[in-house]
Amino acid sequence: MQERIWPDLHELPENTVTPAQYSYRQLSRSDVERLSQLVRRWHPDVGVGIGRVFSDPQYYLQNVSLAGEADKDTIVYVGVYEGEMICVMCLEINLLNRTLFNKFGACAPQHRGTGATLFAGYAIDALAAKLDIAMAWGYVTTKTRGMQQMVERAGFNPVGVVKFSDIELNAEGEQRPVTEAIYAKYYKQHDALEPIREANLTPKLRALCQALDVQVLE
Structure with missing residues (x-):
């Protein structure tokens, strides 16, 4: 029997941040077709590029841990309001270095700004504690401030x-490259890392470390 990767949501600490009218569950096989349709509706701009896979049922069926089935490195949680899915988040774990990658998130327009997506921060923190995660990270759009x-x-x-x-x-339906920011959150102390030494850095990388307040040893 395959060893479990992901704990069930009921095994995590109580979620006290997501408004009570929203519930979350792990994606199940019966949700896949409907979720694929909803993602296309919520975010038509991700119909190309990396995000297009989240509108494809086969992606979920082949790559995602579905409720009650064998665990895989990727898991999807869906938010539910009055029986309908209204948002989604997708996480991938790297078991070798104990990191979580926030691969994708989307929310129905009418539920943005309501607190429905606060589940994402709660889930990442709770999973990090349960799975002994060192870092979580992901890409965030620069097109709007909301996700930032x-x-x-x-x-x-x-x-x-x-x-x-x-x-x-x-907006005109044309394919355009986008710029994204990389965001990270650390759950382990920096003193556990191999130190960064100034002699090993180029001037540009040294300047970046200074801007990010990353400790560099002489």
């Missing part, structure tokens, strides 16, 4: 900016 503000409130900090990291559709 949400992840910063959850304790994440920007550590870089990447141009051409993805492709999305603009």
Whole structure:
């Protein structure tokens, strides 16, 4: 029998941050077709590029840990309001270095700003404690402030900016490269890391470390 990767949600500490009218569950096989349709509706701009897989049922069936089935490195949680799915988050674990990658998140427009997506910060923190995670990270769009503000409130900090990291559709339906910020949150002490030494850095990387307040030894 395959060893479990992901704990059940009821095994995690109580979620006291997500408004009570929203419930979350692990994605099940019976949810896949409907979720794929909803993602296309919520975020038509991700119909190309990396995000397009989240509109494809086969992606979930082949790559995601589905409720009651064998665990895989990727898990999806869906938020539910009055019986309908209204948001989704996708996490991937790297078991070798104990990191979590926030691969994707989306929310129905009418539920944005309601607190429904506060579950994301809660889930990452709770899983980090349960699974002995060292770092969680992900890409955040620079097109709007909303996602940046949400992840910063959850304790994440920007550590870089990447141009051409993805492709999305603009308002005219044209494919355009987008720029995203990389955000990270650390759960282990920095003194557990191999120290960064100034002699090993180029001037540009040294300047970046200074801007990010990363300790560098002489």
